[in-house]
Amino acid sequence: MDTEKPEGQERRLARALWRRRVPIGITSAAAVGLALLAVGPVGAETANKSEAAAQSQHSQPKKPRTLPAPPQVRGLDFLLGTFTCDYAPPPGSKPATMTMTTKRAMGGHYYYTDATMQPGDVVGRATFGWDPVAKKFINQYHDNWGSSANYAAGPWKDGHLVFTGRLSQVVKPSPTGETTGVPIDLRDDYQVVNKNHFTNEQRMTFSDGTVLTGSYDCRRK
Incomplete structure (x- = not known):
C-alpha cells in the first residue's frame, strides 16, 4: 500500500521530468552553440571582407572625371x-x-x-x-x-x-x-x-x- 504523501509523489514526478529534460536542454544548447560557432566565423569573415572592400574603396583615390577638350x-x-x-x-x-x-x-x-x-x-x-x-x-x-x-x-x-x-x-x-x-x-x-x-x-x-x-x-x- 502506497503511503507516500501526494506532495512527495509530485516532487518525485517533477524530478523525473527534470532528469529527462536536462539532456534535451543541454543538447539543444550545444547545438545552438555549435551553430553559432559555425555561423559566427563565416559571418565575421563576410563582415571582414565587406569592411576590407569598403576600406579598399576609400583608400584608393578615385580617378578624376576627365572633361574632353572642346x-x-x-x-x-x-x-x-x-x-x-x-x-x-x-x-x-x-x-x-x-x-x-x-x-x-x-x-x-x-x-x-x-x-x-x-x-x-x-x-x-x-x-x-x-x-x-x-x-x-x-x-x-x-x-x-x-x-x-x-x-x-x-x-x-x-x-x-x-x-x-x-x-x-x-x-x-x-x-x-x-x-x-x-x-x-x-x-x-x-x-x-x-x-x-x-x-x-x-x-x-x-x-x-x-x-x-x-x-x-x-x-x-
Missing part, C-alpha cells in the same frame, strides 16, 4: 609645332625673326606658344583656348619686357581667323618694375597656306589714331 579648339591646330616667322615691320622699322613652338596643354583644352623675337631678346608666351560661354577663341599674351594683352576671335570665316584686343606695350623694359608704355589696339589676321605655312597680317592702332601694319610669314622648321 572640339572648337582644334581650329588652332595649325599653330602646333615649331615655326620660324619672318616679320616684315611697318615702314621705318627693322625686320625681325621670331621662333615659336606651340604645344597642347591641360589635356588639349589650351595651346601654349613660347616665342623668342630677335633682335631684342623678347621672350613671350601666348595661351590660346576656347571660351565656351562667349563662344570665341581667346589668347592671353605676356612677355619678359612686361607687355601683356588679351585677345578674342570669332570662328574661322572665309579662311581667316581674326583676333582683336588691347596690348599694353612696354617701350623700354626696366628692372625697377616701373617704366613707360603705350596702349595699342591689335588686330591679328591668321591665314593658313598649308600644314607647314601660315601668315599673320597685323594692324596696330594707337590712341592718337595712327595705324601701322606689319606681317609674319611663318614656316615649319
Whole structure:
C-alpha cells in the first residue's frame, strides 16, 4: 500500500521530468552553440571582407572625371609645332625673326606658344583656348619686357581667323618694375597656306589714331 504523501509523489514526478529534460536542454544548447560557432566565423569573415572592400574603396583615390577638350579648339591646330616667322615691320622699322613652338596643354583644352623675337631678346608666351560661354577663341599674351594683352576671335570665316584686343606695350623694359608704355589696339589676321605655312597680317592702332601694319610669314622648321 502506497503511503507516500501526494506532495512527495509530485516532487518525485517533477524530478523525473527534470532528469529527462536536462539532456534535451543541454543538447539543444550545444547545438545552438555549435551553430553559432559555425555561423559566427563565416559571418565575421563576410563582415571582414565587406569592411576590407569598403576600406579598399576609400583608400584608393578615385580617378578624376576627365572633361574632353572642346572640339572648337582644334581650329588652332595649325599653330602646333615649331615655326620660324619672318616679320616684315611697318615702314621705318627693322625686320625681325621670331621662333615659336606651340604645344597642347591641360589635356588639349589650351595651346601654349613660347616665342623668342630677335633682335631684342623678347621672350613671350601666348595661351590660346576656347571660351565656351562667349563662344570665341581667346589668347592671353605676356612677355619678359612686361607687355601683356588679351585677345578674342570669332570662328574661322572665309579662311581667316581674326583676333582683336588691347596690348599694353612696354617701350623700354626696366628692372625697377616701373617704366613707360603705350596702349595699342591689335588686330591679328591668321591665314593658313598649308600644314607647314601660315601668315599673320597685323594692324596696330594707337590712341592718337595712327595705324601701322606689319606681317609674319611663318614656316615649319
